[in-house]
Amino acid sequence: MPKKKIAVVGAGFVGSTAAYTMMMNNTADEIVLIDINRDKAEGDALDMNHGMSFLPPVRFYSGWYGDCADAALVVLTAGAAQKPGERRMELLGRNLRVFDDILSQLLPNLAPNALLLTVTNPVDVLTQYVLERSGLPPSRVMGSGTVLDTSRLKWAIAEQVGVDPRNVHTFVVGEHGDTEVAAFSATTVSGMRLDQYCGGAPLGMSGTGAGYRQSLLSCEAFFHSLHDGVRRAAYGIIEKKGATYYAVALAVNRIAEAALNDQKAVLTVSGLVDGAYGIGGVCLSLPRVVGAGGIERLLEVPYDGGEIRALRHSAETIRKAYAAACVPVRA
Numbered sequence: 001m002p003k004k005k006i007a008v009v010g011a012g013f014v015g016s017t018a019a020y021t022m023m024m025n026n027t028a029d030e031i032v033l034i035d036i037n038r039d040k041a042e043g044d045a046l047d048m049n050h051g052m053s054f055l056p057p058v059r060f061y062s063g064w065y066g067d068c069a070d071a072a073l074v075v076l077t078a079g080a081a082q083k084p085g086e087r088r089m090e091l092l093g094r095n096l097r098v099f100d101d102i103l104s105q106l107l108p109n110l111a112p113n114a115l116l117l118t119v120t121n122p123v124d125v126l127t128q129y130v131l132e133r134s135g136l137p138p139s140r141v142m143g144s145g146t147v148l149d150t151s152r153l154k155w156a157i158a159e160q161v162g163v164d165p166r167n168v169h170t171f172v173v174g175e176h177g178d179t180e181v182a183a184f185s186a187t188t189v190s191g192m193r194l195d196q197y198c199g200g201a202p203l204g205m206s207g208t209g210a211g212y213r214q215s216l217l218s219c220e221a222f223f224h225s226l227h228d229g230v231r232r233a234a235y236g237i238i239e240k241k242g243a244t245y246y247a248v249a250l251a252v253n254r255i256a257e258a259a260l261n262d263q264k265a266v267l268t269v270s271g272l273v274d275g276a277y278g279i280g281g282v283c284l285s286l287p288r289v290v291g292a293g294g295i296e297r298l299l300e301v302p303y304d305g306g307e308i309r310a311l312r313h314s315a316e317t318i319r320k321a322y323a324a325a326c327v328p329v330r331a
């Protein structure tokens, strides 16, 4: 069996928790953690190795970009994070400088078929920057995009309808950020449209759904009120504890295991859109099949007209931010 190696760049809240989650889930045989703050990466590696006697073997160490030469996946989590009240897009200028520093060292050391996964915000603009600057095929450059937001929305709906979040199917698409779109038209509870499910089931038996009225309109309105909570979720968590990292680490792990184990999992990763819904030349999230080749296919789900208009608006927001800030230099 070929070795499965993951490099994580950035040993902050997100990078270290993602590395820990991947270690705990045995997602890779080897994990290397890289950070400009070498002491932090070294300290984390030691701390994690001290628990290794409780786990199936994983080689875990701190390193530098030369250690990426045999990594199947490189996860980019380094850079500034949001402060309370700060929007993701406001991080762009700072994180472009961080990415320039990282990419100039990483790209000459990349394995021939390596996949790149951007997590740092604003994740869609930075995914596009990595794609442009690396010159890699679009299939090999992903962002964690709205995988986290989709999971948040599944959980919020599941709490209301009283089922396992894994039996809720929905997509948050577009920007991972303020213009993201939740697709009510593609939301089901195990194949049953949400409004049908709500019409026939004892909704409100759990959670705060008790006041919910079972009409088509209020079901959709209720869905959008849940999504408003999802859109604002990071602001609330950052206000309370300064950062978000557990759920995004699980999202990173899910993408990594789909790619490294060729699972063909449908995930709302960010990637280049080339014509779908009349959108082209911009990176954003849509449901995609993720396997050993990275992004293997885009699922052009038939969203309704309002959702598609909102998706195009989201694409425009990302496009403008990219055009205003990014001047990619091919390595």
Ligand code: NAD
Binding pocket: 009, 010, 011, 012, 013, 014, 015, 034, 035, 036, 037, 040, 077, 078, 079, 080, 081, 082, 091, 095, 098, 099, 101, 102, 119, 120, 121, 122, 123, 144, 145, 148, 176, 243, 244, 245, 248
């Ligand atoms: P953090 O401040 O805890 O960690 C950032 C790390 O990056 C630090 O350890 C720092 O030393 C390192 N770093 C900075 N410049 C570097 C460079 N040039 N080379 C190597 N390492 C460098 O921040 P965090 O909470 O871990 O967040 C990291 C990023 O992840 C932020 O941009 C945040 O907004 C983003 N994030 C994304 C999602 C998502 O769903 N996409 C979710 C949560 C956070």
